[in-house]
Amino acid sequence: MTNPNPYPDLPQNHLLKQAFEGSARAHALIEALQDFLHGELAELAQMHGIDHEHSPDKSLLRKVWQRSHALGFYGMTLPQSMGGEALSVLDQVLIKEAIYASGSPFAPHVLGELSGPPRIGALVRKATPLQMEQFILPVARAEKSICFALTETEAGSDAGALQTQARLEGDSYVLSGAKRFISGSPFADFAVLMASTAPADSGQREISAFFVDLHAPGVEIRCGYKTMAGQSHTGDILLDQVRVPAAQRIGEPGRGLALALGRITVNRLLHCPAMLGLAQVALCDARDYALQRRQFGRSIADFQALQHMLADMATQWMAARALMLQTARALDAGIDARAQASMSKLFCSEAAFGIADKAVQIHGGEGIVQGRRVEFLFRMLRMYRVLTGTSEIQRNTIAKELLSVPGAQHA
Numbered sequence: 319m320t321n322p323n324p325y326p327d328l329p330q331n332h333l334l335k336q337a338f339e340g341s342a343r344a345h346a347l348i349e350a351l352q353d354f355l356h357g358e359l360a361e362l363a364q365m366h367g368i369d370h371e372h373s374p375d376k377s378l379l380r381k382v383w384q385r386s387h388a389l390g391f392y393g394m395t396l397p398q399s400m401g402g403e404a405l406s407v408l409d410q411v412l413i414k415e416a417i418y419a420s421g422s423p424f425a426p427h428v429l430g431e432l433s434g435p436p437r438i439g440a441l442v443r444k445a446t447p448l449q450m451e452q453f454i455l456p457v458a459r460a461e462k463s464i465c466f467a468l469t470e471t472e473a474g475s476d477a478g479a480l481q482t483q484a485r486l487e488g489d490s491y492v493l494s495g496a497k498r499f500i501s502g503s504p505f506a507d508f509a510v511l512m513a514s515t516a517p518a519d520s521g522q523r524e525i526s527a528f529f530v531d532l533h534a535p536g537v538e539i540r541c542g543y544k545t546m547a548g549q550s551h552t553g554d555i556l557l558d559q560v561r562v563p564a565a566q567r568i569g570e571p572g573r574g575l576a577l578a579l580g581r582i583t584v585n586r587l588l589h590c591p592a593m594l595g596l597a598q599v600a601l602c603d604a605r606d607y608a609l610q611r612r613q614f615g616r617s618i619a620d621f622q623a624l625q626h627m628l629a630d631m632a633t634q635w636m637a638a639r640a641l642m643l644q645t646a647r648a649l650d651a652g653i654d655a656r657a658q659a660s661m662s663k664l665f666c667s668e669a670a671f672g673i674a675d676k677a678v679q680i681h682g683g684e685g686i687v688q689g690r691r692v693e694f695l696f697r698m699l700r701m702y703r704v705l706t707g708t709s710e711i712q713r714n715t716i717a718k719e720l721l722s723v724p725g726a727q728h729a
Protein backbone atom coordinates (compact mmCIF):
# COMPACT_ATOMS: atom_id res chain seq x y z
CA MET A 319 0.00 0.00 0.00
CA THR A 320 1.20 3.52 -0.80
CA ASN A 321 2.69 5.38 2.13
CA PRO A 322 0.67 8.62 2.46
CA ASN A 323 3.70 10.70 3.40
CA PRO A 324 6.92 10.18 1.47
CA TYR A 325 8.41 13.46 2.77
CA PRO A 326 9.85 12.54 6.18
CA ASP A 327 11.34 15.93 7.13
CA LEU A 328 8.76 18.28 5.74
CA PRO A 329 6.22 20.47 7.46
CA GLN A 330 3.20 18.41 6.57
CA ASN A 331 4.72 15.70 8.70
CA HIS A 332 3.96 17.77 11.78
CA LEU A 333 1.65 20.56 10.70
CA LEU A 334 -0.12 19.88 7.47
CA LYS A 335 -0.95 16.26 6.96
CA GLN A 336 -1.90 15.54 3.37
CA ALA A 337 -2.48 12.46 1.29
CA PHE A 338 0.06 11.76 -1.46
CA GLU A 339 -1.79 12.45 -4.70
CA GLY A 340 0.64 11.09 -7.27
CA SER A 341 0.93 7.64 -8.80
CA ALA A 342 2.53 4.65 -7.10
CA ARG A 343 5.43 5.00 -9.58
CA ALA A 344 6.01 8.64 -8.56
CA HIS A 345 5.94 7.56 -4.93
CA ALA A 346 8.57 4.89 -5.54
CA LEU A 347 10.73 7.34 -7.50
CA ILE A 348 10.53 9.91 -4.68
CA GLU A 349 11.63 7.32 -2.13
CA ALA A 350 14.55 6.22 -4.29
CA LEU A 351 15.49 9.85 -4.97
CA GLN A 352 15.48 10.61 -1.22
CA ASP A 353 18.03 7.82 -0.72
CA PHE A 354 20.18 9.18 -3.55
CA LEU A 355 19.99 12.81 -2.33
CA HIS A 356 20.49 12.14 1.37
CA GLY A 357 23.01 9.32 0.84
CA GLU A 358 25.41 9.31 -2.08
CA LEU A 359 24.95 12.96 -3.08
CA ALA A 360 25.20 14.28 0.48
CA GLU A 361 28.52 12.43 0.83
CA LEU A 362 29.72 13.79 -2.50
CA ALA A 363 28.80 17.34 -1.45
CA GLN A 364 30.67 16.96 1.81
CA MET A 365 33.73 15.43 0.16
CA HIS A 366 34.01 18.25 -2.42
CA GLY A 367 32.87 21.17 -0.23
CA ILE A 368 29.76 21.75 -2.36
CA ASP A 369 26.96 23.85 -0.94
CA HIS A 370 24.37 26.16 -2.48
CA GLU A 371 26.99 28.83 -3.18
CA HIS A 372 29.96 26.63 -4.02
CA SER A 373 28.92 24.96 -7.23
CA PRO A 374 30.37 21.71 -8.57
CA ASP A 375 32.74 21.92 -11.53
CA LYS A 376 31.84 20.26 -14.83
CA SER A 377 33.60 16.96 -14.12
CA LEU A 378 31.78 16.56 -10.80
CA LEU A 379 28.50 17.56 -12.43
CA ARG A 380 29.03 14.95 -15.14
CA LYS A 381 29.55 12.35 -12.41
CA VAL A 382 26.24 13.35 -10.81
CA TRP A 383 24.39 13.26 -14.16
CA GLN A 384 25.81 9.84 -14.98
CA ARG A 385 24.99 8.37 -11.57
CA SER A 386 21.48 9.80 -11.84
CA HIS A 387 21.23 8.24 -15.32
CA ALA A 388 22.51 4.86 -14.08
CA LEU A 389 19.89 4.90 -11.30
CA GLY A 390 17.11 5.67 -13.80
CA PHE A 391 16.30 9.23 -12.69
CA TYR A 392 18.02 11.46 -15.23
CA GLY A 393 15.80 10.82 -18.26
CA MET A 394 12.51 10.34 -16.42
CA THR A 395 10.94 13.39 -18.13
CA LEU A 396 11.70 12.09 -21.64
CA PRO A 397 9.14 10.24 -23.79
CA GLN A 398 8.79 6.52 -23.06
CA SER A 399 10.35 5.67 -26.44
CA MET A 400 13.59 7.17 -25.09
CA GLY A 401 13.49 5.44 -21.74
CA GLY A 402 11.34 8.06 -19.98
CA GLU A 403 8.65 7.33 -17.42
CA ALA A 404 5.58 8.84 -19.15
CA LEU A 405 4.83 10.69 -15.92
CA SER A 406 1.78 12.90 -15.58
CA VAL A 407 2.38 16.62 -14.96
CA LEU A 408 1.12 16.06 -11.39
CA ASP A 409 3.75 13.33 -10.84
CA GLN A 410 6.49 15.57 -12.24
CA VAL A 411 5.47 18.40 -9.93
CA LEU A 412 5.48 16.14 -6.86
CA ILE A 413 8.85 14.62 -7.75
CA LYS A 414 10.47 18.01 -8.32
CA GLU A 415 9.02 19.40 -5.11
CA ALA A 416 10.52 16.50 -3.14
CA ILE A 417 13.93 16.98 -4.81
CA TYR A 418 14.09 20.69 -3.87
CA ALA A 419 12.63 20.13 -0.41
CA SER A 420 15.57 17.81 0.30
CA GLY A 421 17.71 20.97 0.59
CA SER A 422 20.45 19.31 -1.52
CA PRO A 423 22.80 21.66 -3.41
CA PHE A 424 22.59 19.12 -6.26
CA ALA A 425 18.79 19.60 -6.56
CA PRO A 426 18.90 21.40 -9.97
CA HIS A 427 21.25 18.77 -11.41
CA VAL A 428 19.63 15.44 -10.51
CA LEU A 429 17.22 15.61 -13.45
CA GLY A 430 19.55 17.87 -15.45
CA GLU A 431 17.19 20.82 -15.30
CA LEU A 432 19.77 23.40 -16.37
CA SER A 433 21.44 21.39 -19.10
CA GLY A 434 19.91 17.93 -19.47
CA PRO A 435 16.80 16.07 -20.67
CA PRO A 436 14.21 18.66 -19.51
CA ARG A 437 15.82 21.08 -22.00
CA ILE A 438 15.12 18.76 -24.96
CA GLY A 439 11.89 17.01 -24.06
CA ALA A 440 9.67 19.03 -26.42
CA LEU A 441 12.16 18.97 -29.31
CA VAL A 442 12.11 15.23 -29.69
CA ARG A 443 9.05 15.41 -31.92
CA LYS A 444 10.74 17.85 -34.33
CA ALA A 445 14.27 16.43 -34.44
CA THR A 446 15.55 14.64 -37.53
CA PRO A 447 17.24 11.21 -37.13
CA LEU A 448 20.63 12.96 -37.54
CA GLN A 449 19.78 15.52 -34.82
CA MET A 450 18.62 12.70 -32.54
CA GLU A 451 21.91 10.87 -33.01
CA GLN A 452 24.17 13.91 -32.76
CA PHE A 453 22.50 16.00 -30.04
CA ILE A 454 19.50 14.49 -28.30
CA LEU A 455 20.65 10.95 -27.52
CA PRO A 456 24.04 12.00 -26.08
CA VAL A 457 22.19 14.42 -23.76
CA ALA A 458 19.67 11.72 -22.80
CA ARG A 459 22.57 9.38 -21.99
CA ALA A 460 24.19 12.08 -19.77
CA GLU A 461 27.27 12.14 -22.01
CA LYS A 462 26.71 15.71 -23.23
CA SER A 463 24.85 18.72 -21.86
CA ILE A 464 22.68 21.34 -23.55
CA CYS A 465 21.34 24.80 -22.72
CA PHE A 466 18.43 26.83 -24.08
CA ALA A 467 19.36 30.24 -25.53
CA LEU A 468 16.64 32.76 -26.34
CA THR A 469 17.28 35.94 -24.28
CA GLU A 470 19.49 38.77 -25.54
CA THR A 471 20.47 42.12 -24.05
CA GLU A 472 17.74 43.91 -26.03
CA ALA A 473 15.29 40.99 -26.02
CA GLY A 474 14.23 39.90 -22.51
CA SER A 475 10.50 39.93 -21.79
CA ASP A 476 10.07 40.82 -25.48
CA ALA A 477 11.91 37.70 -26.64
CA GLY A 478 10.65 38.08 -30.21
CA ALA A 479 12.83 41.19 -30.60
CA LEU A 480 16.01 39.10 -30.73
CA GLN A 481 18.75 40.30 -33.09
CA THR A 482 21.06 37.31 -33.50
CA GLN A 483 21.23 36.70 -37.26
CA ALA A 484 21.42 33.38 -39.08
CA ARG A 485 22.34 33.94 -42.73
CA LEU A 486 22.05 31.00 -45.14
CA GLU A 487 25.27 30.43 -47.14
CA GLY A 488 25.23 27.26 -49.24
CA ASP A 489 24.45 24.35 -46.96
CA SER A 490 25.27 26.24 -43.77
CA TYR A 491 23.88 29.09 -41.72
CA VAL A 492 26.32 31.72 -40.45
CA LEU A 493 25.32 32.91 -36.98
CA SER A 494 26.34 36.22 -35.39
CA GLY A 495 25.03 37.82 -32.23
CA ALA A 496 25.03 37.49 -28.47
CA LYS A 497 22.82 35.63 -25.99
CA ARG A 498 22.47 36.84 -22.41
CA PHE A 499 21.75 35.05 -19.11
CA ILE A 500 21.80 31.50 -20.43
CA SER A 501 21.41 28.93 -17.64
CA GLY A 502 23.81 26.01 -17.86
CA SER A 503 25.91 27.59 -20.65
CA PRO A 504 29.12 27.60 -18.56
CA PHE A 505 29.07 23.79 -18.58
CA ALA A 506 27.02 22.96 -21.70
CA ASP A 507 28.33 21.29 -24.88
CA PHE A 508 25.42 22.33 -27.10
CA ALA A 509 22.73 25.00 -27.22
CA VAL A 510 19.25 25.07 -28.64
CA LEU A 511 19.56 28.61 -29.91
CA MET A 512 17.05 31.01 -31.45
CA ALA A 513 18.14 33.32 -34.26
CA SER A 514 16.49 35.45 -36.92
CA THR A 515 16.50 33.93 -40.41
CA ALA A 516 14.75 37.00 -41.89
CA PRO A 517 16.94 39.03 -44.28
CA ALA A 518 18.92 41.66 -42.30
CA ASP A 519 17.22 45.10 -42.19
CA SER A 520 14.03 43.66 -43.72
CA GLY A 521 12.06 44.50 -40.58
CA GLN A 522 10.48 41.03 -40.74
CA ARG A 523 10.33 38.66 -37.82
CA GLU A 524 11.34 35.10 -38.71
CA ILE A 525 12.83 33.24 -35.78
CA SER A 526 14.31 29.80 -36.27
CA ALA A 527 15.79 27.29 -33.84
CA PHE A 528 19.20 25.61 -34.21
CA PHE A 529 21.33 23.04 -32.47
CA VAL A 530 24.67 24.82 -31.98
CA ASP A 531 27.89 23.09 -30.93
CA LEU A 532 29.35 25.39 -28.26
CA HIS A 533 32.87 24.13 -29.01
CA ALA A 534 32.66 25.28 -32.67
CA PRO A 535 35.00 28.04 -33.98
CA GLY A 536 33.57 31.52 -33.34
CA VAL A 537 31.66 30.60 -30.15
CA GLU A 538 32.71 32.16 -26.86
CA ILE A 539 31.03 31.56 -23.49
CA ARG A 540 31.44 34.54 -21.22
CA CYS A 541 30.69 33.51 -17.66
CA GLY A 542 31.91 34.00 -14.12
CA TYR A 543 29.34 36.60 -13.09
CA LYS A 544 27.19 35.60 -10.16
CA THR A 545 23.50 36.02 -9.53
CA MET A 546 22.34 37.36 -6.17
CA ALA A 547 22.03 33.73 -5.00
CA GLY A 548 25.84 33.57 -5.27
CA GLN A 549 25.83 31.03 -8.11
CA SER A 550 27.52 31.13 -11.52
CA HIS A 551 25.28 28.77 -13.45
CA THR A 552 24.52 31.48 -16.01
CA GLY A 553 26.60 32.82 -18.91
CA ASP A 554 26.48 34.74 -22.19
CA ILE A 555 27.02 33.07 -25.57
CA LEU A 556 28.86 35.20 -28.12
CA LEU A 557 28.62 34.10 -31.75
CA ASP A 558 31.05 35.50 -34.30
CA GLN A 559 30.38 34.14 -37.81
CA VAL A 560 29.66 30.64 -36.48
CA ARG A 561 29.03 28.10 -39.24
CA VAL A 562 26.12 25.82 -38.42
CA PRO A 563 25.15 23.13 -40.97
CA ALA A 564 21.62 23.71 -42.29
CA ALA A 565 20.85 20.16 -41.11
CA GLN A 566 21.07 21.52 -37.54
CA ARG A 567 18.05 23.81 -37.99
CA ILE A 568 15.20 22.44 -35.86
CA GLY A 569 11.85 22.30 -37.65
CA GLU A 570 10.72 24.77 -40.31
CA PRO A 571 12.31 28.21 -40.75
CA GLY A 572 10.32 30.79 -38.81
CA ARG A 573 8.87 28.23 -36.39
CA GLY A 574 11.57 28.68 -33.73
CA LEU A 575 9.65 30.90 -31.33
CA ALA A 576 6.57 28.69 -31.55
CA LEU A 577 8.84 25.74 -30.79
CA ALA A 578 10.44 27.60 -27.87
CA LEU A 579 7.14 28.75 -26.44
CA GLY A 580 5.28 25.54 -27.30
CA ARG A 581 5.70 24.13 -23.83
CA ILE A 582 5.77 27.44 -21.98
CA THR A 583 2.59 26.65 -20.03
CA VAL A 584 3.94 23.37 -18.62
CA ASN A 585 7.41 24.86 -18.13
CA ARG A 586 6.05 27.78 -16.14
CA LEU A 587 4.21 25.39 -13.87
CA LEU A 588 7.29 23.19 -13.49
CA HIS A 589 9.20 26.04 -11.84
CA CYS A 590 6.65 26.14 -9.01
CA PRO A 591 7.70 22.89 -7.25
CA ALA A 592 11.28 24.20 -7.05
CA MET A 593 10.10 27.39 -5.33
CA LEU A 594 7.71 25.59 -3.00
CA GLY A 595 10.28 22.88 -2.20
CA LEU A 596 12.74 25.60 -1.15
CA ALA A 597 10.00 27.49 0.71
CA GLN A 598 9.30 24.31 2.72
CA VAL A 599 12.92 24.25 3.77
CA ALA A 600 12.66 27.90 4.90
CA LEU A 601 9.44 27.18 6.81
CA CYS A 602 10.96 24.15 8.57
CA ASP A 603 14.13 26.07 9.45
CA ALA A 604 12.06 28.96 10.88
CA ARG A 605 9.87 26.63 12.91
CA ASP A 606 12.88 24.75 14.32
CA TYR A 607 14.72 27.97 15.13
CA ALA A 608 11.65 29.45 16.87
CA LEU A 609 11.36 26.31 19.00
CA GLN A 610 14.99 26.28 20.12
CA ARG A 611 15.78 30.04 20.48
CA ARG A 612 15.08 31.48 23.94
CA GLN A 613 14.62 35.17 24.83
CA PHE A 614 13.02 36.81 27.88
CA GLY A 615 13.35 33.45 29.63
CA ARG A 616 11.19 31.53 27.18
CA SER A 617 11.11 30.04 23.71
CA ILE A 618 10.46 32.71 21.08
CA ALA A 619 7.85 30.28 19.65
CA ASP A 620 5.74 31.26 22.72
CA PHE A 621 5.33 34.80 21.38
CA GLN A 622 2.12 35.20 19.46
CA ALA A 623 3.80 37.57 16.98
CA LEU A 624 6.03 34.71 15.83
CA GLN A 625 3.23 32.16 15.93
CA HIS A 626 1.25 34.38 13.56
CA MET A 627 4.20 34.68 11.22
CA LEU A 628 4.55 30.90 11.11
CA ALA A 629 0.79 30.53 10.60
CA ASP A 630 0.85 32.99 7.68
CA MET A 631 3.84 31.22 6.14
CA ALA A 632 2.14 27.82 6.33
CA THR A 633 -1.12 29.24 4.96
CA GLN A 634 0.63 30.89 2.01
CA TRP A 635 2.58 27.71 1.30
CA MET A 636 -0.55 25.59 1.45
CA ALA A 637 -2.52 27.93 -0.84
CA ALA A 638 0.30 28.13 -3.36
CA ARG A 639 0.69 24.37 -3.36
CA ALA A 640 -3.05 23.86 -3.89
CA LEU A 641 -2.96 26.19 -6.91
CA MET A 642 0.09 24.38 -8.31
CA LEU A 643 -1.50 20.94 -7.94
CA GLN A 644 -4.82 22.12 -9.36
CA THR A 645 -3.02 23.51 -12.44
CA ALA A 646 -1.13 20.24 -12.88
CA ARG A 647 -4.42 18.32 -12.81
CA ALA A 648 -5.92 20.70 -15.39
CA LEU A 649 -2.95 20.15 -17.72
CA ASP A 650 -3.22 16.38 -17.26
CA ALA A 651 -6.89 16.66 -18.21
CA GLY A 652 -5.85 18.29 -21.50
CA ILE A 653 -7.19 21.75 -20.60
CA ASP A 654 -5.43 24.79 -22.09
CA ALA A 655 -4.35 26.03 -18.65
CA ARG A 656 -2.27 28.98 -19.84
CA ALA A 657 -3.75 31.48 -17.38
CA GLN A 658 -3.67 28.98 -14.49
CA ALA A 659 0.01 28.24 -15.15
CA SER A 660 0.76 31.98 -15.06
CA MET A 661 -1.30 32.32 -11.86
CA SER A 662 0.72 29.47 -10.33
CA LYS A 663 4.06 30.95 -11.38
CA LEU A 664 2.99 34.39 -10.10
CA PHE A 665 1.47 33.25 -6.81
CA CYS A 666 4.07 30.58 -5.96
CA SER A 667 7.03 32.90 -6.60
CA GLU A 668 5.55 35.77 -4.59
CA ALA A 669 4.41 33.44 -1.76
CA ALA A 670 7.73 31.57 -1.61
CA PHE A 671 9.65 34.84 -1.33
CA GLY A 672 7.26 36.06 1.39
CA ILE A 673 7.86 32.82 3.33
CA ALA A 674 11.64 33.25 3.02
CA ASP A 675 11.37 36.87 4.17
CA LYS A 676 9.47 35.86 7.33
CA ALA A 677 11.92 32.99 7.92
CA VAL A 678 14.75 35.54 7.98
CA GLN A 679 12.76 37.73 10.40
CA ILE A 680 12.18 34.80 12.78
CA HIS A 681 15.94 34.12 12.81
CA GLY A 682 16.69 37.72 13.89
CA GLY A 683 20.37 38.66 13.48
CA GLU A 684 21.32 35.07 12.73
CA GLY A 685 19.04 35.23 9.68
CA ILE A 686 20.99 38.01 8.02
CA VAL A 687 24.44 36.50 8.47
CA GLN A 688 25.83 34.75 5.43
CA GLY A 689 26.10 31.01 5.91
CA ARG A 690 22.61 30.61 7.42
CA ARG A 691 20.40 28.63 5.08
CA VAL A 692 17.46 31.05 5.33
CA GLU A 693 19.71 33.92 4.25
CA PHE A 694 20.57 31.97 1.08
CA LEU A 695 16.94 30.94 0.52
CA PHE A 696 15.83 34.59 0.76
CA ARG A 697 18.22 35.55 -2.05
CA MET A 698 17.44 32.44 -4.10
CA LEU A 699 13.67 32.82 -3.85
CA ARG A 700 13.87 36.50 -4.78
CA MET A 701 15.15 35.46 -8.19
CA TYR A 702 12.08 33.41 -9.15
CA ARG A 703 9.96 36.58 -9.34
CA VAL A 704 12.04 37.50 -12.40
CA LEU A 705 13.05 34.19 -13.98
CA THR A 706 11.08 32.53 -16.80
CA GLY A 707 8.70 35.43 -17.18
CA THR A 708 8.53 38.16 -14.55
CA SER A 709 5.51 38.59 -12.27
CA GLU A 710 4.38 41.47 -14.52
CA ILE A 711 4.52 39.28 -17.62
CA GLN A 712 2.49 36.59 -15.80
CA ARG A 713 -0.14 39.22 -14.93
CA ASN A 714 -0.20 40.29 -18.59
CA THR A 715 -0.90 36.68 -19.63
CA ILE A 716 -3.64 36.22 -17.03
CA ALA A 717 -5.32 39.50 -17.98
CA LYS A 718 -5.10 38.71 -21.70
CA GLU A 719 -6.81 35.36 -21.16
CA LEU A 720 -9.49 36.94 -18.97
CA LEU A 721 -10.23 39.69 -21.45
CA SER A 722 -10.29 37.50 -24.54
CA VAL A 723 -14.05 37.04 -24.46
CA PRO A 724 -15.28 35.85 -27.90
CA GLY A 725 -16.87 38.71 -29.78
CA ALA A 726 -15.90 41.35 -27.17
CA GLN A 727 -13.84 44.38 -28.19
CA HIS A 728 -11.92 46.87 -26.06
CA ALA A 729 -13.47 50.35 -26.21
Ligand SMILES: Cc1cc2nc3c(=O)[nH]c(=O)nc-3n(C[C@H](O)[C@H](O)[C@H](O)COP(=O)(O)OP(=O)(O)OC[C@H]3O[C@@H](n4cnc5c(N)ncnc54)[C@H](O)[C@@H]3O)c2cc1C
Nearest residue numbers: 466467468469474475499500501545552706707708710711
Ligand atom coordinates in the same frame (compact mmCIF):
# COMPACT_ATOMS: atom_id res chain seq x y z
C1 LIG B 1 19.64 33.58 -13.52
C2 LIG B 1 18.95 33.72 -14.85
C3 LIG B 1 18.81 32.60 -15.66
C4 LIG B 1 18.22 32.72 -16.93
N1 LIG B 1 18.17 31.63 -17.77
C5 LIG B 1 17.79 31.81 -19.06
C6 LIG B 1 17.93 30.74 -20.02
O1 LIG B 1 18.37 29.62 -19.70
N2 LIG B 1 17.58 30.97 -21.33
C7 LIG B 1 17.08 32.18 -21.74
O2 LIG B 1 16.78 32.32 -22.92
N3 LIG B 1 16.90 33.21 -20.84
C8 LIG B 1 17.27 33.06 -19.53
N4 LIG B 1 17.14 34.10 -18.63
C9 LIG B 1 16.53 35.36 -19.04
C10 LIG B 1 15.18 35.63 -18.35
O3 LIG B 1 14.19 34.82 -18.93
C11 LIG B 1 14.92 37.13 -18.47
O4 LIG B 1 15.84 37.78 -17.60
C12 LIG B 1 13.50 37.49 -18.09
O5 LIG B 1 12.58 36.99 -19.04
C13 LIG B 1 13.30 39.02 -18.00
O6 LIG B 1 13.88 39.71 -19.08
P1 LIG B 1 14.84 40.95 -18.78
O7 LIG B 1 15.82 40.52 -17.75
O8 LIG B 1 15.39 41.46 -20.05
O9 LIG B 1 13.91 42.05 -18.14
P2 LIG B 1 13.09 43.17 -18.94
O10 LIG B 1 12.26 42.54 -20.00
O11 LIG B 1 14.00 44.28 -19.33
O12 LIG B 1 12.12 43.69 -17.80
C14 LIG B 1 12.46 44.76 -16.90
C15 LIG B 1 11.20 45.12 -16.10
O13 LIG B 1 10.18 45.57 -16.99
C16 LIG B 1 9.01 44.80 -16.82
N5 LIG B 1 8.32 44.65 -18.12
C17 LIG B 1 8.87 44.36 -19.33
N6 LIG B 1 7.92 44.28 -20.27
C18 LIG B 1 6.74 44.49 -19.65
C19 LIG B 1 5.38 44.55 -20.08
N7 LIG B 1 5.02 44.32 -21.36
N8 LIG B 1 4.42 44.80 -19.16
C20 LIG B 1 4.75 45.03 -17.86
N9 LIG B 1 6.03 44.99 -17.39
C21 LIG B 1 6.99 44.75 -18.27
C22 LIG B 1 9.50 43.47 -16.26
O14 LIG B 1 8.48 42.78 -15.57
C23 LIG B 1 10.61 43.92 -15.34
O15 LIG B 1 10.08 44.35 -14.13
C24 LIG B 1 17.70 33.99 -17.35
C25 LIG B 1 17.82 35.11 -16.50
C26 LIG B 1 18.47 35.00 -15.28
C27 LIG B 1 18.63 36.24 -14.44
